[in-house]
Every structure is written in structure tokens, then in C-alpha cells.
Amino acid sequence: MSLFGGGSECSTGSNPLAQFNKHSQQDRTLQHAQPGSSAQHQQMNIRSEMAMNAQDQGHMNRFFNAGPQHPAAAPQDSFNFQGMRTQLPHVMSQQQHSQSNWSQEFHQPAPQQMHSPTANAWSGEFQQQRANTVSPLSANSGSLMSSSGLGSSASMMMRSRMGYNPMLNQMRQSQSQQQGVQSMNADAQMTSATMDASEWEDKFKELDQQMNQTEQTKTEEKDEIIIDDKHKADFEEIWESMKNQDMENTYSNQWEKDFETYAQNRRNYGQYSFEKTNQFLHNPDAYEIGLILMENGAKLSEAALAFEAAIQENPNHIEAWLKLGEVQTSNEKEIAGLTALEKCLTLDPTNLSALMTLAISYINEGYDNAAFATLERWIETKYPQITSRARQTNPVISDEDRFTLHKRVIELYLQAAQLSPSGANIDADVQMGLGVLFYANEEFDKTIDCFKAALSVRPDDELLWNRLGASLANSNRSEEAIQAYLEALRLKPSFVRARYNLGVSSINIGCYKEAAEHLLGALSMHDVEGNGTATNLAYVNQSTSILETLKRAFLAMNRRDLLEKVKPTMNLDQFRGEFNF
């Protein structure tokens, strides 16, 4: 690559070739720095490297062919160089990411090389400064963020890499100084931001000293600051996304990024809220009790309480979180189910059941992109050969809008479905995922086909029957939908969601009284015996959807008197005289 170093005939100050040169030389130094490890690296990551090289090669060839032959066409050619410029950082960061064995060593020189040339004069000192300050800073930054309200600067940091933006580090430092000794005021921050390079140098030395002085005080202080859980979580989120931003340039990560972007960057429901009264609390066998309750067709709310108790005993009980999520979604408590499943996935990111159930919850709540990304992760976990093949043929993902994401994920599921097109080998989960993807695009006929194919393998799956029913209902086939719901309820009478859906379909065909009965029946399933009667429904996790739909039914019946009784804490017995549930 040093070929370009000699300065080609068209190289001028503004020529992008100069920029390219810089990048290529940087790249080269890295190779020199660790000559022994590059062979290893090649082995480790042979696939993506090949893809990269092919791309790189294309640009190189274009340059070699076009450059010398048409020196006059330099302006047009500059586009090619621009392309290379964007490619090269990818190469760099790919190496950074993949070569885990030496990435730590790499990490030290890396930020230095990212500095702009003007910063070279003082960057060495800056590095030192950073090395000195970074450890107390990162240890302390949790409290920093929360106590000094750095919300906006945190998001700024998210966008810039560590050490990439010295200005920001300076700001950060000065803020930490403020925290520590309160010797710097806002004024100083402003002036420091506008200082030129030489002043920076002085400033750094000064800061360095102050830093050392205050380090001790800060570590003491740290223990006293009580970090709010929520803020801590915020910080961790930002930290996570910072790391993700760092990796963004790598192609392989661009695929994984979907999950981060769509599944984790949507509205946050926060932590799962546990019920206040729980008879299973502190019962060491709570998880097993929950499983037995589910097996025996007990009320889902009761099973949920058992799983909650198991989790409160051991917050890292992955299976319990999964079961809780599944139970709560079946219990028509979507938000509770969502939070439980998300928690399950943070503990076990490749839990197939949790991914599938969560994707369906996202669809129900209208977070289509999150659902697609979750389904993508599901297929990536279960059928890695399909996703890796797709990535090989199409390493670059350009667009990230809903349409392309949906198209890409549905393509993966279709390929997985083609592995076993018929007979007993059909993967019901692939069919289910495919059905959900069609459902999101309102292609209900295809959805129904998929769910029916899945049912041919698992005819006793009440969840599938309900999903088939919902697809039928949303394509205006309420009568058929009701049949499917009834089948689901025959298999599992405590399935609240199917009962709720039955109520919805009853409204849609004009049977309001029946609708009200189904909905009241669904609500009565949320009652857990032994909790008293009057405050039966005063639970932490409410199902607003059932209440809202019940209001609709009463409204359609012109029953204002009943409508006014519908409240989260109502006593269901007051409806018993009129409604049979």
C-alpha cells in the first residue's frame, strides 16, 4: 500500500488520496505491530476477512485501473477513494474486534492513531493523562452521571469513541474535578473548551496534579453516594450502546446490531413489578409448584405467583423468568410478560422459547421492528447455517428501514422452512415465526397457512390454536376464529388470552352479552383464591385490555350503569346476577 506514499501525479492537499494514504499507513503499522498474530487472525475469522478482502480488492482494482490511465479524470475518481476511505476503517475495526487475543495490546495504541494530525503534538501526553485518569473516572462515572445530571453529555459520549474526541474527555475531566474538589467552575469549562493545543498541554498537567490529589477523596466519596438503581441502569445502557457504536462498522456486527437497535432501543417498560401479596413467597419449591400448577390447569395468575416467588428467591433463575413471561402473556398481561421475557433474555440471550414469545408480544404491542429483530436472533440461534450463508452472499446491509428488515428476516425463515417443506419434519417454530412475520404485514392468508402447518405437527398446542384464531379474527373471519379459540380453551380452560380474544370476536359479530360474559370470565381468572374478595383485582399487574374491551361491550349494549362500574378494583360478583360466567 506504500505505493501511494510516493505521491502520485494527482496528489494535492485537497485530494482524498492523501486521506486514503493516511488510513492505509495506519493500517500497515498495525500489521507491523503484531506480525505473528495476523496468521492466527486469518484463521479465526476467515469468512468475514475474505468478504472484506474481496470488497477491498474491488476498490483497489478500480483505483489501479482508473487512476494512472485517466489522470485528468481525478475529480470523478475521488469518489473511489472516498469509498476506500470508508472501507478502511471497517478493516481496522474488524481487526480490532475479531482479534481478541491481541486486541488488548491493540487497544492501547489505537486511540492514539485515531487522533487528527493536529493533535499529534500533545496526544502523547494526553494518552498518559488519560491512562492516569481513566480508571478513577470509569469507576466513578456511574455516580457522576446520576448526580450531576449529565444526561445529554452522556449521549454525546455515546456517539464519540473513547479517546476519539479529546474535547469531550476534557469536559468529562473538568466535570469530575468539579465533583471532587469543586475547584473548577463552569467558566473554566468554557474557556478550556476553546483553548488551543499548547494551552491544553498546560491544562492537562494541571489537571493531572489535581486528579492525583482528588483521587483519594473521590474513592472515599464514591462509597457515600447511593446510586439510584434507575440511573445506574441508564448508565449501563449508555455504556452498552457506546460499545455497540464502537463495533458498528463491522459487517458481521451490523447484523447483530438489529437486535440492539430495535429490541432494546424501544420504549422501556422497566423492571418487572412483583405482586405485593404472594402466598408462595419464601417457599423453596415455588418453581416446581408453578410447573405443577400449569400442568394441572390451575389459574395462570396462581402459577405466575409461584414463579414470581421463585424469582424473588433467586433473581437469576432463567427458567422461572421464561415461565413467568409465558404465563403472563397467556394470562393477557402483556406488559408484565414482556418485562419478564426481556429479563430472561438479558440472563440468557439465546433462549429460543423466550425469543419467540417475546417477538409475538412485540407484535401484539405494535413494536414491529423489535419483533423482526427478535425473530432474526431466534433464527440465527437455531439455524446458524442459514444466517451465515445469507451473510456471505450479502455482507453489506445498507438500509435499515422496516421494509428491508422485514424482507430480510422473512427470507431467512423461508429458507429454514424449505429445509423440511412437508411431513412430520416441519419445524413448527419456524412456521410460527413465518406466520408472525406475515401477520405483521397483514398477509393473513399466508399467516393462517403457516399456523395450520404448525398445528399439523403440534395439534395440542393451545397457543397455536389461539394464534390461528387471532389471525382469522383480524382478517374478518370471526366465526372461524371463534372455533379456533374454543379449541384452545378446550385444551386449556385457564387460557385467559383465548377467552379475551373470544370476547373480542363476540363484539365483532354483535354478540355483546356473550362478549361481556367471556370478558368477565377472563377477569375472574385473575382472581387468586385466598386473597380476600373485595380487593380481588387490585393487582400490580393489571390487564387494561380486558377492562377496556369490557367497556366497549357495555357501551354497545347501551348500559351506562354497567359501564360506570368498570374499574380496576371492581368486585366481579356484582355482575353475576345478569351475566353467566
Add this chain to the structure above:
Amino acid sequence: MSTFKSDATFDQIAKVLSTDKQLAKKLAKQTQSVILFHIKSKKSSQPKHWKLDLKSDSPSLISAKDNDSSSVDLEISVSDLDFKKLVDGKANAQKLFLGGKLKVKGDVSKAGAIEKVLSSVRPVKAKL
């Protein structure tokens, strides 16, 4: 038989407002405005007008006349079909507005209230 598909929706909104007093009072408290709808249809040369009063103590929706824009905070012009899409949740008010299919005159900040009113009559979706 009415040529306007939106008539049924407006009838239902009127019914919700007169029946569900809790909801009606909440909406009125949040919005404090009077909104006039102009609905056009290809099937009819005469547009229809509806006045949604979310200001008075008893919020209401009544069929109105075109020139009845006194004390109106916001006027919305939309086609019958697009209004139906809006109610069914198949179109988004912002997109219709940007596409020039929905025209707004007056205090646009009051338009947020409409989404709430519409969601109260939107068909309930089954859940997977």
C-alpha cells in the same frame, strides 16, 4: 343508506361521548377545544361537517354546517376514505398530513386529542 363511510364512526363517537362520561370529561379536560371536521367524499358533491365539542361540561359531537366555524379552535379536512383508514389504525394522521391528504386549520396542537377520541372507537384487535 348514507354514502359516507365515516357516518357510522361519528355516530359511535357521539355515543361514546354521551355514554362514557368519565372518558368524555377526561378528554375535555385534556383538550379544551372545539374541533370541526370537513369530510369529503367522491360519491357526494356535498361535504359533511361534524363539530366535536370537547370544551363544554357535556362534550358532544353534532352534525354541523360549513360556516359554523365560530368558536372553533381547529378545522380538519379529510376525505371519507382516509378518515376510515385513520379510525381503523391503517393510516397515521401525521403521514396523511405530510402527504397533503389531511388539512388542518387553526391550533394544530389540539389535534393530538383526535387520536384519543378515535382510539376509543377503533376496532379491538385480537392478540396472538
